Amino acid sequence: MTREQLIQTIHQRKSFLCVGLDTDIEKIPAHLHLFDDPVFEFNRRIIDATKEYCVAYKLNTAFFESLGAKGWLAMEKTFAYIGKSHFTIADAKRGDIGNTCDMYAKAFFKEMDVDSITLAPYMGKDSVEPFLKYENKWSIILGLTSNPSAADFQFTKNESGKELYKSVISTASTWGNSSNTMFVVGATKAEMLGEIRQIVPDHFLLVPGVGAQGGSLKYVVEFGKNKDVGLLINSSRGIIYASSGEDFEERASEEAKKIAISMAMLLE
Numbered sequence: 365m366t367r368e369q370l371i372q373t374i375h376q377r378k379s380f381l382c383v384g385l386d387t388d389i390e391k392i393p394a395h396l397h398l399f400d401d402p403v404f405e406f407n408r409r410i411i412d413a414t415k416e417y418c419v420a421y422k423l424n425t426a427f428f429e430s431l432g433a434k435g436w437l438a439m440e441k442t443f444a445y446i447g448k449s450h451f452t453i454a455d456a457k458r459g460d461i462g463n464t465c466d467m468y469a470k471a472f473f474k475e476m477d478v479d480s481i482t483l484a485p486y487m488g489k490d491s492v493e494p495f496l497k498y499e500n501k502w503s504i505i506l507g508l509t510s511n512p513s514a515a516d517f518q519f520t521k522n523e524s525g526k527e528l529y530k531s532v533i534s535t536a537s538t539w540g541n542s543s544n545t546m547f548v549v550g551a552t553k554a555e556m557l558g559e560i561r562q563i564v565p566d567h568f569l570l571v572p573g574v575g576a577q578g579g580s581l582k583y584v585v586e587f588g589k590n591k592d593v594g595l596l597i598n599s600s601r602g603i604i605y606a607s608s609g610e611d612f613e614e615r616a617s618e619e620a621k622k623i624a625i626s627m628a629m630l631l632e
Contacts, residue, residue: 370451377419382596385423385600386424401441407438412613414603421450423442423454443478451596456468458483479500482504483505568595571597603616
């Protein structure tokens, strides 16, 4: 999906919601275990229940990889089921030397045909460049995360007093452009979005942490929105695990709709 298509989809649906499929086989409703592929069955029903309220789906690959070959198959089937109607994200957080990343890029961009992948930039430009070779594919680079230990490295300052996360975002923004790179910025750091916007005014930001992790949609939009909206706000557990019973689809739909309505109001 191109930048123009993504922006158009956001305005058409009046939503910039990304539904995170952190599909834990231990948490899905019990009755789905009767199916041959319970993980895919759960994903399929969640997608059907939420697709009119979101513009993107993010699959946390760890939940699929943990199941071995059958998990990879469920992931492939899920991406294929989503198709091209929504922006797709492989939340894999890859980051390695160039020839290894060539293979990661091939796996996700060619074999699974996903729109984007999350990347850890610690090893520098040559660990991201292999992903930038693919036309109309996106590299989503970790910028500022919301986990408790983020301060261990991300807020350390150089001799001029600049925090490491700002240096990472500033440098990584030169590797590609606003049509093939995004940055991950945790929602619980919403007040820092204004400073990040000064560094990357035109890039999209993938913002996890709204909902179950306590991030505020209002403040994320206030500090992070740009002229093209420029945001994909992810909600995972708050939507997909709104219910553990047989009504999980209806509850997921309700939660996604609530967020989409709030987003539409904030876009006015």
